[in-house]
Amino acid sequence: MTHSGGYVADPRFRAIEWLPWLLALLCFFVAPSYLPLGSYVLTMIIFALSLDLVVGYAGIITLGHSAYFGAGAYIAGIFAARVSTEPLTGLAISTVGAGLLGLLTGVVILRTRGLALLMLTLAITSLCLEFANKATGWTGGADGLGGFAIQPILGLFKFDLFGKTAYLYCLVFLFASWWLVRRMVYSPFGASLTGIRENDVRMNAVGAPVYMRLVVSYTISAALAGLAGALLTQTTQYVGLKVLGFELSGELLVMLILGGIGRIYGAFVGPLVYLLAQDYLAKQFPEYWYFGIGMILVLVVMFVRGGILGIVDAGIAKWRGASA
Amino acid sequence: MQDFLSSLVSVAFHGLAYGMILYVISVGLSVTMGLMGFANLAHGVFAMAGGYVMLTAINSQGAPFPLAVAGAFVAVALGSMVLERLLYARLYTAGELEQVLFTIGLIFMAVAVARLIYGALPQPVHLPEYMKGQLRFLGRDFPTYRVFLILFSIAIAALLWFGVERTRWGAMVRAAVDNRAMAQSVGVNTTRLFTLTFSLGSGLAALGGALGADIIAIQPTYPFEHLVYFLIVVAVGGLGTLRGPFVAALLIGVADTACKYWIPELGAFFIFAATIGILLWRPGGLYGRAAT
């Protein structure tokens, strides 16, 4: 493994860490016509953050994180379609539900490592997908679940066509998720996760409760993924089977690695760059944008391990070296 | 009772045909993952390439079927050798994550290229006359082509077994799987061994893709759509063995067919549940060495 990120002893905020939030707010005013895409990017950043927690910090390689994203999305959808279209309750229930699923599956599968674990995550999300596909009474099956209109948030902010409310709604929850993840990875708990990633045998030897730590981080991560899924459902007011597909997990992993794993902000940069590139390429060459994305991936792996933030690090190091 | 027996025969036969195709495609992946520790998600690309080579040879060059199949094997084996030297070899020492990212990138590119050259429609498969129709034995009709598939795949499995268990190359492969450093230090040229094995595995995938084109349609999204099944065969069977993927592929082929036949409502549910069960019971797969 060639991680560069991990536990940092100094948890104080650096000024630069406020920049993403400023930019996100700026986007809201400068590019109002891009807000639907913006909300989607924000949602995927939350999802990527949750993945970073397990892949980047705890070292659990998974191709099945969409199981929790999809669980959150479907719980939010079913809740809205059957119980109430109040958004915050739906969001809370989805987050808890996905977290529970994460706990249940995590307890079982986290005893394994390597290929077996990778395959188990893959099989779990495929199983969830089959379940959603077949439980048509609840999920609508391949036709998806829609036909509900989410109520205004707190009775005040209506989800509008231009996606302004949706954007700010996602931004608020992204901020909360970021705060949580940041607190976690800068805590002793985060330090022990990094330790497990680097050498779980040694962590066991020094008496750390490795398995418990993994289960806890997996559960929290699953809950965050569920939150992201629920946000997607509420902002698009529709759920389709793709939210459970392993392709989504793969794509997310690609975004995260593209940004740089195990460093929180990789989860910001990766989805942003990937989704903007997709938006642009898909428009220019709707038929062949896959080639561009594939090419970028191969080049990143061949020449710049550590993703985009890895390049930036290297660039800064070189520049400092030259000026020193 | 008679009906039940005859449906049992149906399921066993079709399950066997599907399982054997899965085996031929996946066995190469199992060996390369076991030997080089490389998580090659792009394995399906080689199977797809094999299918395209064969179908192009038949449809536009008018090549006879056996020649086209052989051509698919050779072309993809050689092509993958180049790819291995140029790209894969640089990543043997990289982390699993980089390998996953790289091979997903390859899949994306292959999908786009296939679409550019062949369009989105699945390629038509024109089998020679002697492969069409049904064979009749035991009072039942069996599609000729599937009978051929089963026999041919069993022959390949036997040949592979002989190659790995009885030849010098096989001994080197087994040694390198067990302990690469030790094999290297006793004079095995592992670089060359890797290249050869990789290209053989890819060639086999191409063979499986070409022969199975009639069952698993050749179209651009092939490498994505069937990846899960290839990976399941490898993981359930266990890495670096020949027997593992064989048993796993048969298991999956028959179970999948049985589900579709008797309880189509269940879909692929059973396969994934079984995969989870087996991996929890034996994380290293059925025939893999104990998980570490």
Added chain:
Amino acid sequence: MNIGKAAVLAAAIASLAIAVNASAQTIKVGVITTYSGPGAAQGDQLDKGFKLYLKLNADKLPAGVKVEPVFRDDTGANPDAARRLAQELIVRDKVQFLTGVVWTPNAAAIAPLTAEAKVPFVIANAAGVTIPLASPYVARVSFTLWQASYPLGQWAAKKFKRAYTVVSDFAPGHEAEEGFIKGFKEGGGQIIGSARVPMTATDFIPYMQRVKDAKPDVLFAFNPAGKQATAQMKAYADLGMQKTGIKYVGPGDITTDEELQNMGDAALGVLTVHHYSAAATRPANKAFVAAYKKEYGEKLNPGFMAVGAWDAMDLIFQLIRDQKGKIEPDKTMELVKKYKTANSPRGQIVIDPETRDVMQNEYLREVRKVGGALANVEIETVGTLIKDPWKVFNKKK
């Protein structure tokens, strides 16, 4: 890392800030179809139909008016992505029409949006029966599965007694199954079994073996046009089901013209009911097929989806002409309800003012060899300007 991130974000914002200003006389039409993923073949049909129409009919607009299509890829049956694309087309690209859409779930997700945004949405394919009910701004020029399957069931009941149905497991599949079964049972036939196959299935042998072992007289099948239809046809041939006297029937989706040649001789004798065949001899169709082959190659036949796209664009052009380039959503929808043409490649079509769904002729066709190639030969008209039967049976009381 921080400087780089700032640069990336700044670049992103810069690209976001470039707003698109449409001139008053350019009418943007948002086209959502499928370019990637398993459904790319179907999306390709729509794409070809739209582009052909736009190329050949650019001069049929009022002077100074131009139509600018904005193509988007929904990557397959992916409702949330489709909905987002539609939202972006409306908000960012300011399109005045939406059209395209291969997949029923996608159209179902987009429809409510058009009610809110007041953007007329002309469905060029997605056939899910209830979609036009979801918004007053939706019209459909394609078809519903009931339109073909119900008359087929009635017709089949006259010839066969025992039927088995095998359909794809999503809304259009269910609708085809229900339509056929209702027609077949009303005619006195008996359904001896039904199976629903996942949309991701590639190997149909196990399902078809089951059918063969049940020994029906007739097998009714539906797949979304494309490779699944070919795979099922192949299974029918491989198992020698024709020999055992099982007739293969279905809506025209199972023998689409673009895919038919790939199916091989197995398809010979298959009976379908549908609204369009590339082999039809109407002059409008001959001209259309000739233009299509000229543009895309002698070997390619247009399928019904290409025709759906062609007719969708024809409707939009008509609406633009009627309003001389100044599009008002509500007036547009009033005009939609008056649309009729006798010059569609499929013959006469009319938009039903009550449901905004298409009314068209349905033909019984048989797959035969014409000049060495397979073709859907129309042998009988089973219905003239049929309304969607489902909406007739389920009228709001």
